[in-house]
Each structure stands twice: as C-alpha cells, then as structure tokens.
Amino acid sequence: MKKIATIVGAAMAVTAAAGVNASTLDSVKNRGALQCGVSDGLPGFSATDSAGRWQGLDADFCRAVAAAVLGDAEKVNFVSLTATERFTALQSGEIDVLSRNSTWTLTRDASLGLNFAGVNYYDGQGFLVSKDLGVDSALELDGASVCIQSGTTTELNLADYFRMNGMSYEPVLYDTSDQTTAGFEAGRCDILTSDQSQLSALRLQLSNPDAAVVLPEIISKEPLGPVVRQGDDVWFNIVKWTLFAKINAEEMGITTVNAEEMLSSDDPSVQRFLGVSGNMGELLNLENNWAYNIVKQVGNYGEVFERTVGKGSPLNIERGVNALWTDGGIQYAPPVR
Amino acid sequence: MEKFTPIESRPAPLVEVGIIGWMRRNLFSSIPNTLVTLFTAYMLWIVLVPFINWAFISSDWFGTSREDCSSGGACWVFVTVRWNLFMYGFYPEDSYWRPNLAFILLIVTIAWLSIPNLPFKKWVGIAAITVYPVVAYTLLYGGFGLEVIPTHRWGGLMLTLVLALIGIVAAIPIGILLALGRRSEMPVIKMVCVIFIEFWRGVPLITILFMASVMLPLFFAGGTDADKLMRALIGIIMFQSAYMAEVVRGGLQALSKGQFEGADALGLSYWQKMNLVVLPQALKIMIPGIVNTLISLFKDTSLIVIIGLLDVLGMVRQALSDPAWLGYPAEGYLFAAFMFWIFCFSMSRYSIYLEDRLNTGHRN
Numbered sequence: 001m002k003k004i005a006t007i008v009g010a011a012m013a014v015t016a017a018a019g020v021n022a023s024t025l026d027s028v029k030n031r032g033a034l035q036c037g038v039s040d041g042l043p044g045f046s047a048t049d050s051a052g053r054w055q056g057l058d059a060d061f062c063r064a065v066a067a068a069v070l071g072d073a074e075k076v077n078f079v080s081l082t083a084t085e086r087f088t089a090l091q092s093g094e095i096d097v098l099s100r101n102s103t104w105t106l107t108r109d110a111s112l113g114l115n116f117a118g119v120n121y122y123d124g125q126g127f128l129v130s131k132d133l134g135v136d137s138a139l140e141l142d143g144a145s146v147c148i149q150s151g152t153t154t155e156l157n158l159a160d161y162f163r164m165n166g167m168s169y170e171p172v173l174y175d176t177s178d179q180t181t182a183g184f185e186a187g188r189c190d191i192l193t194s195d196q197s198q199l200s201a202l203r204l205q206l207s208n209p210d211a212a213v214v215l216p217e218i219i220s221k222e223p224l225g226p227v228v229r230q231g232d233d234v235w236f237n238i239v240k241w242t243l244f245a246k247i248n249a250e251e252m253g254i255t256t257v258n259a260e261e262m263l264s265s266d267d268p269s270v271q272r273f274l275g276v277s278g279n280m281g282e283l284l285n286l287e288n289n290w291a292y293n294i295v296k297q298v299g300n301y302g303e304v305f306e307r308t309v310g311k312g313s314p315l316n317i318e319r320g321v322n323a324l325w326t327d328g329g330i331q332y333a334p335p336v337r
Numbered sequence: 338m339e340k341f342t343p344i345e346s347r348p349a350p351l352v353e354v355g356i357i358g359w360m361r362r363n364l365f366s367s368i369p370n371t372l373v374t375l376f377t378a379y380m381l382w383i384v385l386v387p388f389i390n391w392a393f394i395s396s397d398w399f400g401t402s403r404e405d406c407s408s409g410g411a412c413w414v415f416v417t418v419r420w421n422l423f424m425y426g427f428y429p430e431d432s433y434w435r436p437n438l439a440f441i442l443l444i445v446t447i448a449w450l451s452i453p454n455l456p457f458k459k460w461v462g463i464a465a466i467t468v469y470p471v472v473a474y475t476l477l478y479g480g481f482g483l484e485v486i487p488t489h490r491w492g493g494l495m496l497t498l499v500l501a502l503i504g505i506v507a508a509i510p511i512g513i514l515l516a517l518g519r520r521s522e523m524p525v526i527k528m529v530c531v532i533f534i535e536f537w538r539g540v541p542l543i544t545i546l547f548m549a550s551v552m553l554p555l556f557f558a559g560g561t562d563a564d565k566l567m568r569a570l571i572g573i574i575m576f577q578s579a580y581m582a583e584v585v586r587g588g589l590q591a592l593s594k595g596q597f598e599g600a601d602a603l604g605l606s607y608w609q610k611m612n613l614v615v616l617p618q619a620l621k622i623m624i625p626g627i628v629n630t631l632i633s634l635f636k637d638t639s640l641i642v643i644i645g646l647l648d649v650l651g652m653v654r655q656a657l658s659d660p661a662w663l664g665y666p667a668e669g670y671l672f673a674a675f676m677f678w679i680f681c682f683s684m685s686r687y688s689i690y691l692e693d694r695l696n697t698g699h700r701n
Contacts, residue, residue: 040645041658049659050418052427079489080655081645085551092554094565178666204663314660 024096024228024235025069025285033075036062037095040080043201044309044317045101045121054078057308058099061120061226061243064298065097068242068290073297087112090229097239098227101197117239119225121309122321122330124218125157126196128203131211133190138217142167147180147189149173153220158193161219181205184212195222200315218321238284245291247333248273249300251324256303259296273336280336291336301331392671403662415656415665416672423652423672426492432484436495439476442469443502451690466506488566492647494676496566500573500638500648501680505631507574512581517611519586530582537579542637545572550644569641577634584630588623589615621695628688632681639677649676 028034038046038058046056054062063073081089081100090098091113101123102108104116129135133144138161148155150173162169172189174180181202184192194202199214206212228239249255252270254262263274272278274295275288282288298304305322306312323329348354352361364374395410398417406412416423425433446465449455477499479485491499518530537545549568592615600610620627642651653669656662 040642040647040651041655043658043660043663047658047660048422048427048655049661050422050656052422055659077487077489079645080647082643084547085644088551088554094554201658201660201663204660314663 024232025238028069028096032070033077034062034066034069034097035077035079035095036065037079037081037086037089037098037100038062039100040082042101042198043204044197044313044315046078046080046099055308057121057304058101060298060304060308061099062097064246064294064304065226065239065242067293067297068245068286069238071287071289071293073293087114087227090114090227093229096228096235101224102227104223104225113230114227115230115236117226117228117236118243119223119331120243121197121224123195123197123222123224124321125154125193125220125222126199126218127215128184128192128194128199128212129190129215130184131213135215138215138219139165139167141169141191143169144191145170145172145189147172147174147183147192149177149180149194150175154193154195157220177202197309197315197317200309200317204314216318216320234285238286241284241336242294244333245273245294245336246298246301246304247324247331248336249291249295250302251326251333254295254300256296256299259292263292269335269337278337411668411671412665413668415662415668419652419656422493422656423649423676424493425495426647426652427490428486428492428495429490432486435476435483435486439473440498442472451687453694470506488564491566493652494649496641496646497635497638497648497650497676498680500570500641501631501635503570504573504577504634504638508577508581508630508634509627511574511578513585513616515578515582516585516589519582520589534579534582537575538583540576542573542576542640543643545576546640546644548572565644566646569644569646573634573638577630580630581627584623584626585619587626588619591622592619621692621697624688624692624695628684632684635681635684636677649673 036059038054038056041047042056042058044056046054046058049055059078062076062078066076067073079089079095081095081098086098086100086102087108089095097117098114099120101121102116103123104119108114109116127138127141129141135141141162146158146169148158148171155171155173158169158171172183174183177194177198180192180194183189185206192199192202196214196218203209203212203214226239226243228236230236252267252273254270254273259274262270263276265271265274268277270276272280274292275281275290279288281290284290287293299307302319302324305319309315309317310319319327319329321330323331325332349358351357365371391410393410395408396413397406397408397410398413399405400414401418403412403414405414421430421433425436428436446461446469449461450458450465475481475483477486477491477495478488515530515534518526519534521527521530546569549572550565553568596614596618597610600614605613639648639650641648642654647655650673653673657666657669
C-alpha cells in the first residue's frame, strides 16, 4: 500500500512538474485574480459568514497574496477543497496557492512536488477539560478518561505523551469528531483531545462553553502553512514573503490604521518595507508598494490573528506560541533588506 | 284496524358513526388493539410534543445574529440569515433572477406537458429537450451578452437541482440505448454495453467522483481547466445511465414475447418495433423503477460534498463552521432534510400521477 502511494505520489509530482510550466505569477496577472484553495469549512481558518464572504486566518492569507500581487485584496477566487483533493488541485494547476490548514511534514514537502512557504499558525494537540475537574496543567491528568477520535495521529501522540510522563489514562474511542464532542458533553470522559485550534471551536459547540477550558500544553507539532507548487521559485518567493511581510509589519508596529502615516516615517527599515525607498518589490517581481498593500488592505499578522481566531473572534484562542519572537512566541521573519 | 305507520328512520347510534365509530372500529376494536393504540399515542406524545415545542412554539424565526435566538427552542434565524446562500451558493446576488427564471421556465414546461388538453404539446415537448437546455445553460453560466458566472460560484439548492436534472435528462436516453444494446444480437454491441454497464455499476459513486476530481486533472495538459462541475457531472451521468439501463432491461423483459413476435410478423423494422410496440408498453411498466432511480440520484447528488462542491447540504455544513454561528447543527440538517424531502416527495407523487394517467387496465 505504501509502495503504491509512493508511486502515485511520484507520478503526480512528475505530471505536475511537466504539466504546469507557465509562470504562476504571469497567469495570476493575466487572469486578474488569484485562485486560492481553502478548506470547506473550519471555524476561524476558512468559513463563510452569513453574507457568503470567506473569513478566517487562511482566507485572509489568500487576500494578502492577492494584495501583494494584484494590489487588490478582493481579487481572489476561493476554491473550497476537501482534505483528499487539496494537493491534487495544486499540482494540476487548478489553484495558485493552497491555504488550507495543511501540516508541514517532511513527507509532504519532499514527495508531493510541493513547497511549504512558511508557518501561518503553529498548531498542536491539546486538551479540553471540564472546569469541575480543577486541573490547570496536563501533567495533573493521571488516571483520567480521554475522549479521542479513533485511528488518528491524535491517538498515538496521546499514548506517547502519557507514557513519557509516567501517567495512565483510559481511552474512550469515537469515530467522528461530532461524536467525540457529544461523548465529552455527556460526561463519558474527563478530557477531550484534538488539535488546539479545533478544541476552541469544539468548546463553543458545547451547551455550556464556560464549563470547559483548554489547557495550555501542546503535545505535538502541527505547523500549518500555505503551499505552492515546486519549480516556480518566483512565485514561491512571493508567497513566502507575503507571510514574512505580515509578521514583519507586526514587529515594526505597522497596522491597517497607521499604514498611511507610516509612509512618512524616518525609520529606514520601515521605508524600505513600505516601498518608500529601495527596490524590495522589484526584487520579488512585484510593485514596490506590495507590502503596503498587504498591511493596508488585510492587516499585519497580529491584527489578522486577533480578528479571525484570537480575542476579537468567538474562538478566543491565545496567541501562545504564535506570538512574535519578541513577545515570547516563535513567529519570526527574516528582515526586509 | 290500525294503520301501519313505519317508524321514522333514526340515525345510527352515536358510538357507531362518525369519528367515534371510526375509532371504535379501527383503534379500540379489541384489547390488544386498544393497548397498541394507547402505547403508540403515548410514544407520539413524548416525541412529538417536545419536538413541536422546540421547532415551532419556542423557536426564533426573525433576526440577524445569534443574539436573536433567546427563547431556547430552535434557532431558525440560522437558516433565514443564510437563505440566499443555501439557495444559490456564491452566485452573485444581482444575478439571482437568472436561476430563478430558468427554474420558472422549467416549471411552466413541466406543467404544460402534464396538464391534459393543452395545445401544442408536441412542440413544447420538443422545445423542452432542444431549446430549454441551451436557454438554461445561457442563463446560469452566461454568454450572449450575459456576464459569465463560473461554476465554482454555483452552490446550494441551485447546484443540487442542476446536477439532478442534467443527470436525469441525460441518463434516461443513454440508459434506454444501453438496455437495447444489451439485448441486441450483435455480439460487439452487446459486449460493449455489458462491459459499460457492469463497470459503472460495479464502482461506488464516491469512487467515481474522487477519480473525476482527484485523478483526472493529473492526466490533462497543464492549464487545461476542465471544469470541476463538468467532470463530476459526466461521472454522475455515466453512473446513472448504467443503473437506468438495468431498470429498462427489466421493463423489456416483463413484456411478453408475443409482442416482439407480433411486431416482427407485421413486418416492422427494428426501430419501428421498438418505438411503436415495445417501448411504449415497457416504459409504462418501468415508471416506478425509473422514478426510484431518479429519487436515489437526487439524493446521491449530495455526495459531491466530498469533492468540495457545495450543494444545499454542503452549504449547510459550511455554515455550521462559521465561528459566529457555531452550535446549530440540528436546525441546519433539518432544513437540508426538508429540502430534499420536498423534491423527492414531489417526484414520487408525479410518478403515481403518471401511472394513473397511463393506466390502461393491465395493472393488477
């Protein structure tokens, strides 16, 4: 089975490389719109609001790329993709960039003919516990019963974590994530484990969300980021630096609101960043105000984070490891110079 | 001698007629019957009363945000604020008249064909299968001066109907041809038909949709943007025609051999025999089977969710992940179920109506 998967993967990579050789940047410019692959519904990452507009961290990344390349954040065609077809859609050229909570792993990076352009959100497996339990840390969970979705990597991570810390637990297995939540709600288990970004959404679906709390511990690495096709380095650079620009903007304190007055800043690094001086945009084959457009129209990383999944959203996820490196997190971007 | 005066006829005793009589006869005729009746009534009571209370009495219907859902029952606001999305998907709002017009035209055509004694039936029928598809395609997709609206913006109930209708309209003729081919005495034609039918019938629809959306694009030259909806649609048509072929074959076999031989004896050609003698009788027998297949096709269209096309069910699921509206799955799924039920039930009533109209007394 593994062998077949490898062969199919390799065949896909070859076909993809042979098939799509036109420059992605040119085709986006000719089309006048970015084809962006998003998930078919994940709270806070990509979901439509009641007006039919795509909202979320992943959806806003699509807008940032469109702002950088086309100067207009609204020139995006969102293509909703399921987990199975997401990479094919990218390989076959149906989309230009995939921004769909995809975990960056070696296998995917090396064998699918794709490149991960960075990490938009550091996710990881976490725990949801009911407040009655009075637990503040996952290390106090010895002997707890845990609701898990069977057959997922979540199950393995959990076993590893508890064994490593010399604790015991009693698994309660379910088939789907809905059933898992229902089981937790019905009190069949003390804790529920899943990716932390999803726990916040699951918590809101409980009949009394305030009775449960997400613990701070993360026990696995799930770096989520945008993906592009291999072999088009111009486009790869653009997508990569769109992400870096959002992070750099937050570090320099440039926001949607103050972007315009920052244009007259004396700070040479801000000037370079916003395209007032230097030729940073040209080097990326973009307009010189590419980063200004991103920040002005979409916002810096922190703004987008708080608006979509953070304090400004119902999900209320803490910045945690997704804070800037200067604030104790690990979001770090190379300098624009 | 006293004159015989007949007693005035009196109405039957109250306990024997009307609703009470009916209940005595049907619900309380014996002790076991009475027990079953009471038990059923109790079950209905404990299920229906809370449901009606939840769905209608203490429910919220109007508003714009989840704060408007305060009465504790069903939050139908979730459905009403997204009504347009559930109906049209991401179709641009100022073009809603286009699918509306296409739908109204369709209803008018169907009504014209099914109401007896209206004139020009033949011409309307011909227009329905030749002109209407072009008109509908132009209205929905664009062209001839209308703005082009790419299929990835289609969704909701509109997409469900498009898939089901095209699937149905294309599958019936292909299915008839395949069935005739399978009964043919020409070995090559017969073999091709058998292989086609057995291949498509032997594969689950999900697999076909996956192949259409995941594998197929890899075989195209880069940049060839074969429409995802088109790919899915071709898969659905192939799948359904194989099923339809077997239903038609069943109908053909139900016809007595005498009909075929009689037509042959009259010197009719193959196509005359089929058109004038065999198919009119066979198709009538097949109506329940055909409608059965059509209803299942209608429901199967919701499988396209797995390839990221958002039909009415897909739009509902999509809406469930809006952070501002988390936690209303029951309302969403009930709404989707109700939509499907309306269309499937109408189809089944229409088939019963057709059967009655075409009934020539052979049914027993």
